[in-house]
Amino acid sequence: MKQRLLILSDLWGKENADWVSTYVENLSEDFEVVFYSSCELAGIPDFDITEHERHRLFIESGVEEAVENLLSLEKEEVVILAFSIGGTIGWKASLAGLKIASFYAVSATRLRYEKEKPLNKVTLYYGEGDAYKPDVSWFEKMKVDYHIIPKGTHELYRDKEFAKKLCLEIKSKR
Known part of the structure; x- marks a missing residue:
């Protein structure tokens, strides 16, 4: 039986999410891949809403609602691959008791505010080039593995070559 791998979207949810297919295609042979729209988990519309408004809704209550919904949906141990706000949701779900074997997050800039690290x-x-990434002292304090990708931006996860390399890394660490 394949290990379950959850993909948690960025704040755009299913909107403009064609890039997710590279991850699904590259990981499906080795994992049971399940995609979650962070917007759907948080009860936030994923169309006809500005980036600023989405961000505000996630911060006000969306992240907490998404964590609660994820905890009710997932009862077994999972691997998480999360992008942007999805990384914050996955991190907080782990702290709230979601059983996570491994946690991979790309461009999860809001983690810079976290004071507690998941045990997984x-x-x-x-x-x-992501202006909002945590600083080196945060990484050292949290004692997490991290990689800064040269010339990468916040949306580096949308790059097909980066996606393929990350998928190979995830598969090699199962």
């Missing part, structure tokens, strides 16, 4: 294996990826 954590690997984080940020683009060098």
Whole structure:
């Protein structure tokens, strides 16, 4: 039986999410892949709403609602691959009791505000040019594995070559 791997979207949910297919295609042979729209988990519309408004809704109550919904949906141990706000949701779900074997997050910039680290294996990826990535002292304090990708931006996860490399890394660490 394949291990379950959850993909938690960025704040756009299913909107403009064609990039997710690279991850699904590359991981489906080795994992039972399940995609979750962070918007749907949080009860936030994923169309006809601005980026600023989405962000505000996630911060006000959406992240907490998404964590509660994820905890009710997932009862067994999972691997998480999360993007942007999905990384915050996955991190907080782990702290709230979601059983996570490994946690991979790309461009999860809101983690810079976190003071507590999940007990599971954590690997984080940020683009060098992402202005909101945590600083080096945060990484050292949290004692997490992290990678800063040269010339990468916040949306580095949308890059097909980056996606393929990350999938190979995830598969090699099962």
